Each structure stands twice: as structure tokens, then as C-alpha cells.
Amino acid sequence: MNTTLIKNAKIVNEGLITEGDVLVKDGIITQIGTNLSHPTAVVLDAKGKYLLPGVIDDQVHFRDPGLTHKGDIESESRAAVAGGVTSYIDQPNTVPNAITQELLAQKYQNAAGRSYANYSFMMGGTNDNLEEILKTNPRNVAGLKLFLGSSTGDMLVDSSAAIESIFSSTPLLIAVHCEDETTVKNNLAHYKELFGEDIPVSYHPIIRSEEACYLSSSKTVELAKKTGARLHVFHISTAKELALFDNSIPLEEKKITAEVCIHHLWFSDSDYATKGNFIKWNPAVKTSADRDALWKAVLNDTIDVIATDHAPHTLEEKAQVYTKAPSGGPLVQHSLVAMLEKVREGKISIEKVVQKMAHNPALLFKIENRGFIREGYHADLVLVDPNAKWTVEKSNLLYKCGWSPLEGTVFHHQVTHTFVNGKMVFENGKVNDIKAGERLLFNRM
Secondary structure, eight states, X not given: OOEEEEEEEEEEETTEEEEEEEEEETTEEEEEXXXXXXXXXXXXXXXXXXXXXXXXXXXEOOOTTTOTTTOOHHHHHHHHHHTTEEEEEEXXXXXXXXXXXXXXXXXXXXXXXXXXSEEEEOEEOOTTOHHHHXXXXXXXXXXXXXXXXXXXXXXXXXXXXXXXXXXXXXXXXEEEEOOOHHHHHHXXXXXXHHHTTOOOGGGHHHHSOHHHHHHHHHHHHHHHHXXXXXXXXXXXXXXXXXXXXXXXXXXXXXXXXXXXXXXXXXXXXXGHHHHGGGGOOSSOOOOHHHHHHHHHHHHTTSSOEEEOOBOOOXXXXXXXXXXXXXXXXXXXXXXXXXXXXXXXXXXXXXXXXXXXXXXHHXXXXXXXXXXXXXXXXXXXXXXXXXXXXXXXXXXXXOOTTOOOTTTTOEESOEEEEEEETTEEXXXXXXXXXXXXXXXXXXXXX
């Protein structure tokens, strides 16, 4: 029997910080209290450390299968657990795209026994695969992903009839990438005329503009209201889009929800001068005013979830000229500590970080028995030392691509231990060779 007793931790859970102990048996949290003891448990003294429910990242691209020179299930899930991410939802724009039940099943088979963290994979939507979408099991698949603006891969859904048909037909949660393709193409053509292929990357947020984002997201939200679809809008990047979302009702009652990513909270367009293509994402990092508005929306619950859109590319790929360099970057190893740095700065509370990165993803996707520190729940747990100063350097990166947009950043919190299903997969800087990840299940009819 595998039993662990975590003692004297500052437990951050459900809006409170309480000092106490957590007993874990066979992967399940069996007791939470004070002065707990157990005759055979391995005891871990967590005095001075925070104990958090593991981060659930609802938007990653681990590049497996077909793009594994950038990253794969093993490499990126190792990086994830080192950063306190214990569950992730991977997107369908791999090679081949996960747009049939057979291809989706292959991704799950590929992950079984290879992932350090718990996993789920999105079904992908196209202009003509509604029949396959309707076969998706909502009990063991996170949802449906639609690219309503082109990004990495070839999964653009641009038929209005197809989109409305999908929204009207499926009970699945529909997660969307919203950028208006016509606007982006016209902007790109304009700047190609001026600069050729080597457009300065500072024009990225002008090419993939506020207008492109708002046109697509407003139209999509309107369609969701018309059809009653369950809509989740990924990576909101502009202040203008925030008016589309409602913070007056509890998350569990929302049919339209929103997410922001770490990079849109951390960087602004002034950073293109030093970071270049390394902060080239779709949607683009925009102005400091947009960033300030996104922070306000996180704090007032207009935005429900903080995620990463972790999307590694090689250094060689990123070193190309603007029109050739792919969008995306690696973030799962540093998402939690980045937000905890903002706690240190007084920007957000640690309770709110836990809400946005663990509780709310679990509630929003109806993930079964995860995302909280509760008796009877899976023991996906993270210990954090709030007084451990360190610097992001190439030598401590676990991403297969070997770089981070946060290199040189000094953090003051450090993940010291990560448990996935009660197994210690990360301990004091070392990932243990325990691929403890399980397929996520969802409480849906």
C-alpha cells in the first residue's frame, strides 16, 4: 500500500489558506486535518511551504504524434510536472489531425503509460466531419476544438454553415480559437507589400489585430447564444473582447466561458523589441492596456481560467523570418511560478491563482474528482517553497525544444514536490521515472 502523509503545510484550497496535514492512500486523499498520523506512511514535512491542488492546463500542444522534433508526450509532461501541472488537455492539430474517432483513439493509446501527468485530448472539428464529432464520448473526451482562425496546422473551419451545424448538433464543450481569417490575410498582404517576407515582428499584433479577434469571437459568442451551445473561448488577448463575457453568474451556470494565457498576462507589445519571434503567438501579444484589462478580468471573474497554450517549436524554426517563423512557445514548466511571482508583486492572491489554474478548469470541464484538495479526490498535489529564489536558464529547462521566452527571469517561488495520483513524480529538482498519468474522466450525462 502506497501511503504518504504531508505534514504542516499551508493548504491553499477553495479560497482559504489553512495549516494542516493531508493523508494520501493508494492515490486518493483520504484525510485532511491537523496532527494526523499513520503507522506506515512516508512522512513529508512541508512546514513553510504551500500545498496546492495540481494545475490543470486546459490548452497544450505536446506535438505528439507527427511533430515530435518539437516536443512529445514524455518530454512535455516531464516539464509539466516539474512546473506543478498535474493534468493537461492536448489539442488536435497534430499530424495527422485528430478529426476521426480512430485518430483520436490512437492519441489516447499513444499516451497510455507514457505521460507523467494526467491527460485528455480534444476532438478536432473541420468543415465536413460532423458525423465523426457526434460519435465523441463526453465521458472520456474533454471536448471539441475548432480553429476559427488559422494557426499551426491545417484545421481552419471557415464554413459558416458547418460551424452553425456543429454548434446546433453537439452537446460537447466547444473550445475555439477566434481570429477572423479574412482580416488577418488582408493585413498580412499589406505588410508583405511593404516589407516582403521579413516583416518586423512588432507588426504581429497589427496583422493579427484586435479587430480580427473581436470579429471572430463576437460572431462565435452570438452563435453560441443562438444555438445554446456550450462555448469556451481560448486565449482572449484584447480588452475589447471582454465585454462579450458575463461575470454575474457562477461558473457552474455559465454556458459561455473564457480563458487567458500566461503570455498575454506577462508580456506586452513593447517586448517584441527584445524577444522577437520568441513571443510570437496566435493570437498576438498586444498592448499593455490590453494586458491590464485582462488582469482586471481575471480578478473580477470575467475570465474563468488561466492556461498556457504551450506550443513548442525548435530554435531553428523560430529563427526564421517573420512569415516563416511559426507561432507558439513552451510554457508549462513555468506557468505556476510565473503567476506566483505576480502574487509576490501583489497583483493577485495565491487563492485566486489556485481558483483559475486548478479549481475552475475542473469545474468548467466537469473533470471527475480532480482540481481540489478534498477527501476522496485523486491526490494531484503540488508543494511550493515561497522563499526559493532561482533563475530560468537553459540548464534547468525540460522542454524538448530547449528554450523558453522566460529565460533570464528570476522567480521567488519554486515547485519542490509534485504528486500525480499520489505518486511523487517530481522531487527537489528531479523528475522521478514514474509515468503516473491517467486518462481524465468527465462528469457528464
